[in-house]
Amino acid sequence: MNTHSPLLRGRDLISPTIAALISVIVNYGGTFILVFQAAKAAGLSPEMTASWIWSISIGVGVTGIWLSYRYREPIITAWSTPGVAFLVSVLGITPYPEAVGAYILSAVGFIILGLSGMFERFVRLIPPGIASGLLAGILLQFGISAFGGAKLDPWLVVLLFGSYILLRRFTSRYAIVGILLIGLVYLISTGKADFSTVRLAVASPVLVMPEFTLHSALGVALPLFVITLTGQYMPGMLVLRNDGFKTSANPILAITGLGSLLAAPFGSHAFNVAAITAAICTGKDAHEEASKRYIAGIVCGILYITVGIFGVTLAAxxxxxxxxxxxxLAGLALLGTIGGSLASALADPSGRETALITFLATAANVTLLGVGGAFWGLVAGLAAHLLMHGKLRGKRSKLSEAQPAQSER
Incomplete structure (x- = not known):
C-alpha cells in the first residue's frame, strides 16, 4: 500500500480508535488470564508477573506502532496465545531462567525465518479459497460465542444484539462503538462490572538472566516456535491478506522476532502478528477506506503501551x-469478516470443496500432538487440494499479491 497516507480528518480517527479499543479489550479480557495461570505455575512473584505483563505489552505496542506506521497497514501485533497456553503446562517443571533462555532461542528462530524469506514463499503457495476457508473456520467459534453467551446472561446478549441491528440500520459506521458504550452502561448500572476497586500502579521491569539447556531448547523453545508459527503467524497473515493488505510476512516476522528477543529477559514469552483481534481492525468497520485503517494499528499500540506501563492494574x-x-462484543465485531471469508472461500466452484474441507476441519478445532486446529485445518485443505487437483496453485492468489518491492521490505 501507499506509504504516504491521505490527509486525515477528525472523523477518520473515530472508527479506527474504537476498533482498536475493542481489539485490546478482547485480547486482555479474553485470553490474558492464561498469562496469570502460567505465572502461577512457574511460581512467579507479583513483581515478576508484573514484569511479564510490562514487557509483553510494551513490546507488542512498540512493534505494532512501528509496523503499522512504516507500511501504512493495520498490522496488529499480540502475544502468542497458544504459546502461553502451552507454557501453563511446562513452566511448572522448567526453571524460570531456562524458560527465559528458551524464549530467546524461539525469538532468534523467528528473526532467521523472517530474514530468509522462507515463510513468505510458503504463504504464497496457498490457494485463495483455502486461505479464506481457514480464516472463516478460525473465526466461526467467535461468531457462535456472540450468541452462546445467552445461556449465562440472556438480557445482556439480547441488548447488545438488538442494539447492533438497530445501529447497523441507521448508523452502520458506529454500530460497534454504540454497542460497546451501551454494554458498559448496562454492566455498570446493573452492578455486573465494578471498577471502583481498581487502583493505578506503575509496573517495573525485572531482569532475569537466561540459562540455555538442551532440555529447554527441545522441550520449550522448539514447541513454542512451532505453535506460534502455525497458530498465530499463519492465520494472522491470512487476516491481512483477506482484507487486501499486502505487506510481506518477512519484515513482520523479523521485527516481532527482534522485539521478542529484546523483551524476553524481562519475562515476555513471544509476540507476533495478531489473528482474531486483528480482524476487528482490518475490515470495513474499522474504516471504509482501507488506506486509513493503519490508524487502528497505531492506536492499538498506544493502548498496549499504556496497559504495560501500569502492569497488572489495567490488565485486572x-x-x-x-x-x-x-x-x-467480539463476535458481533467479526460478523462482517466471517461473512466475507465464507463468500471468498466458496466463490470459485473448482476449489469450493477443498475450501469447505478447510473450513470444517479448522472449525472443529481439534488439537493433535500439541498443535491447534488452525494448523490441521490447513493441512487437511492442502492435502485435499493436492490430491484432487495435483498442485497448490494455478494462478496468483491473494496471498501472493505483494509487489516485489514490498516483499523486500
Missing amino acids: LFLILPSTFIAT
Whole structure:
C-alpha cells in the first residue's frame, strides 16, 4: 500500500480508535488470564508477573506502532496465545531462567525465518479459497460465542444484539462503538462490572538472566516456535491478506522476532502478528477506506503501551468485564469478516470443496500432538487440494499479491 497516507480528518480517527479499543479489550479480557495461570505455575512473584505483563505489552505496542506506521497497514501485533497456553503446562517443571533462555532461542528462530524469506514463499503457495476457508473456520467459534453467551446472561446478549441491528440500520459506521458504550452502561448500572476497586500502579521491569539447556531448547523453545508459527503467524497473515493488505510476512516476522528477543529477559514469552483481534481492525468497520485503517494499528499500540506501563492494574481492569460481554462484543465485531471469508472461500466452484474441507476441519478445532486446529485445518485443505487437483496453485492468489518491492521490505 501507499506509504504516504491521505490527509486525515477528525472523523477518520473515530472508527479506527474504537476498533482498536475493542481489539485490546478482547485480547486482555479474553485470553490474558492464561498469562496469570502460567505465572502461577512457574511460581512467579507479583513483581515478576508484573514484569511479564510490562514487557509483553510494551513490546507488542512498540512493534505494532512501528509496523503499522512504516507500511501504512493495520498490522496488529499480540502475544502468542497458544504459546502461553502451552507454557501453563511446562513452566511448572522448567526453571524460570531456562524458560527465559528458551524464549530467546524461539525469538532468534523467528528473526532467521523472517530474514530468509522462507515463510513468505510458503504463504504464497496457498490457494485463495483455502486461505479464506481457514480464516472463516478460525473465526466461526467467535461468531457462535456472540450468541452462546445467552445461556449465562440472556438480557445482556439480547441488548447488545438488538442494539447492533438497530445501529447497523441507521448508523452502520458506529454500530460497534454504540454497542460497546451501551454494554458498559448496562454492566455498570446493573452492578455486573465494578471498577471502583481498581487502583493505578506503575509496573517495573525485572531482569532475569537466561540459562540455555538442551532440555529447554527441545522441550520449550522448539514447541513454542512451532505453535506460534502455525497458530498465530499463519492465520494472522491470512487476516491481512483477506482484507487486501499486502505487506510481506518477512519484515513482520523479523521485527516481532527482534522485539521478542529484546523483551524476553524481562519475562515476555513471544509476540507476533495478531489473528482474531486483528480482524476487528482490518475490515470495513474499522474504516471504509482501507488506506486509513493503519490508524487502528497505531492506536492499538498506544493502548498496549499504556496497559504495560501500569502492569497488572489495567490488565485486572479488563478481567473485570464479564466473559459474556467480551465474547458477544467480539463476535458481533467479526460478523462482517466471517461473512466475507465464507463468500471468498466458496466463490470459485473448482476449489469450493477443498475450501469447505478447510473450513470444517479448522472449525472443529481439534488439537493433535500439541498443535491447534488452525494448523490441521490447513493441512487437511492442502492435502485435499493436492490430491484432487495435483498442485497448490494455478494462478496468483491473494496471498501472493505483494509487489516485489514490498516483499523486500
